[in-house]
Amino acid sequence: MIDHSEHAPSARRTNWAGNITFGAERLHVPASIAELQDLVAAGTAVRALGTGHSFNTVADTDGSLISVAGLPRRIEVDRDARTATVSAGLRFGELTGELHRNGLALHNLGSLPHISVAGACATGTHGSGVRNRALAAAVSALELVTADGGIRTVERGDADFPGAVVALGALGVMTRLTLDLVPAFEIQQWVYEGLPQEQLLGRFDEVLSAAYSVSVFTGWHGGPIDQVWLKRRVEGGTPGTVPHRWHGATLAPGPRHPVPGVAAEHCTPQQGAPGPWHARLPHFRLEFTPSNGEELQSEYFVDRRDAVAAYEALDRVRQHFAPLLQIGEIRTVAADDLWLSPAWGRDSVAFHFTWVPDTAAVLPALRAVEEALAPFAARPHWGKVFTTPPEVLRELYGHYTDFERLTERFDPDGRFRNDFLARHFPRTGR
Template sequence: MPAESNWGGNVAFTARRLHRPESVARLQEIVARSGRVRALGTRHSFSTVADTDGEHVSTSRLPAVIDIDPAARTATVGSGLRFGEIVHAIDDAGLALHNLGSLPHISVAGACATGTHGSGTANRSLAGAVRALTMVTADGECVEIRRGDPDFDGSVVALGALGVVTRLTLDLVPAFTMRQTVYEDMPGEGFRENLDAVMAGAYSVSAFTRWRDRAVDQVWVKERVDADTAEPAPGTWFGAIAADGPRHPIPGMPGTHCTPQQGAVGPWHERLPHFRLEFTPSSGEEIQSEFFVDRRDAAAAFDALWRVRERFSSVLLISEIRAVAADSLWLSPAYGRDSIAFHFTWSPDAEAVARAVRVVEEALAPFAARPHWGKLFTPSPGTLRELYPRYDDFRRLAARLDPSGTFRNAFMREHFPD
């Protein structure tokens, strides 16, 4: 049976069949005989990046490898595992991932392939931790690519266009403890004037706004602290007031679905994500977009969005502003520049959202805003070539590794035409 749709419900998949192989050998057979095939992760992309009119293959039933090397500070993990399924073993070894996304529910391979990122001015995206990956290429062969290899920087954020990833080796750091405090009602002018300082004010910071009367409704501040010596979290932060109970980013949703707040100290993997693994963070009836600008342009980009907010805010559930450190991965939205990401969670009205996204894209166009590949966006191939300096290098890499177009789909044909 095929998978019917993505998590948000805005993409109806067109694949003829969904395979769930239980061995790499079986996966190799499927890929080698398929005319067209795409890997399908946890279906959290809101674009058609994972769709195909051929066959889908999931790696979720491959052996659940979690191989930790304490001396090398690495974890080699099965690609179909979710981040929430690997963090406990890593923490038990006294180690940590440098960053995690808002959702622990997303698969490791899918998050890395689309440039999904987490937050922090000094923190690279999740893909920035990849040291090596193994993938099944179009001819059914298993290929390992390691950091330092000529093709590596083009093969990590690769949109599923080069092969089906089966394993990834991730860099680790020593385990650490954190606290998370949610602050409310940050004055708009104060946020805009101190935007860079706010983003750099803790290990990870997320500002949530509905782009309405108040510029910032909530700021989630995630600090690295020592559990034995940490003083209480301050009651105010850049003019915002500490919340008096657990909060959810979307008004009206239960804060109990979120990771511990109110300054309670705990392990890294229970504070870096916004949401708990055991809860579904929302109904999924939503559409998402996200755009990355150079960190130096963040305040001007904020002003540009503020000027047109009335043209998109009525369709918006919530917007998140966060920072991502630069990396060297060719298709990473943070390639070569420290970035501020403007994320939009829209109501599930596809036509209204399409209009709103165009407004946002027009406002951010002067700042060379790069889209998140797994979210809804409309830039043309010509625009993408200007936004991504290694665009043509990636096209050549895909043509070399997949000359028959086994992994090409409508998304790739639209954004990376022959």
């Protein structure tokens, strides 16, 4: 076997934000499936690493980190079936252009096109839109290298499938996915500023349903909402227009960045300029490749029916967390049936927090947020910073125990387990 590993004993590898230093001294980047199988079979502790955009230790290990970004690039589009089978290590931005050239699209995208397909799906990452499910909901089949080095395919309709997509890397190393597609479409994007808070709360569903994808950005300062981003589909081939005033908010006179005062040059085109889905649904351009993110992130999903009450609960304690915020974002996510998806079984509203990069200062603020949201059965995003206890999480998911049993069947010796999985999904008697 050719060793394509990267070894840096004097400079430990970190995640994108730099708040996590991985325990593994070696990162393997296999160039073939066979090489990946050998690495997994030979290891005692193995974790797959995507683009490192998680903000906690979900990908950490003191064994071997494995990136599938070096595997042969694969994008196989089936126009008739409206599916694409793709390499797990591809970033969304490396995939979307090819889909568009074939007249097809993914139903939604996250804020960044730079994240890997497998990593985003495995942690429940999402975009926005009252009818748009999380990115993992597009998966119809996946291929894994399992603990014994074998290859297993799990397809929609299989009993294990709902637990195998958002699986936190606990079942194996994902090598390829088959994704459901829709016909390609165009989007126009506008930004409104200064939405009165009473308008948001009084017309919450109307505001969040005003476009194919809607993001509400707020600094939680008690005044008007900073920005509302509307991403509307172009219907019938004719671009639309929007009014200068909308629910008391004003159309931004120029491009905007989600964080007030930051230059918008890296953001996707706004002001109603029509463009393909993949160049408008993300907030940021593919050409802008982030380096280290000077931020921490947290996010919590509540039932959409509780959104206004949850907002009001957060607003009552904003003095405990707002000073540490760069910006907050509110998005909607449609329900799915994936066992560990934060939107499992309920149409959801996600409250996102982009913090200053100071973990010690952020943790007390985070506890204030979690206490405020506790009455609403808030589920944290698996890839972001949270302190919700495992015993509380267990009560928030109807298939939590089923998932634990699934991991024991797929990985009886715990090859893919790490401290994060051991804490949240403990195994008794081992």
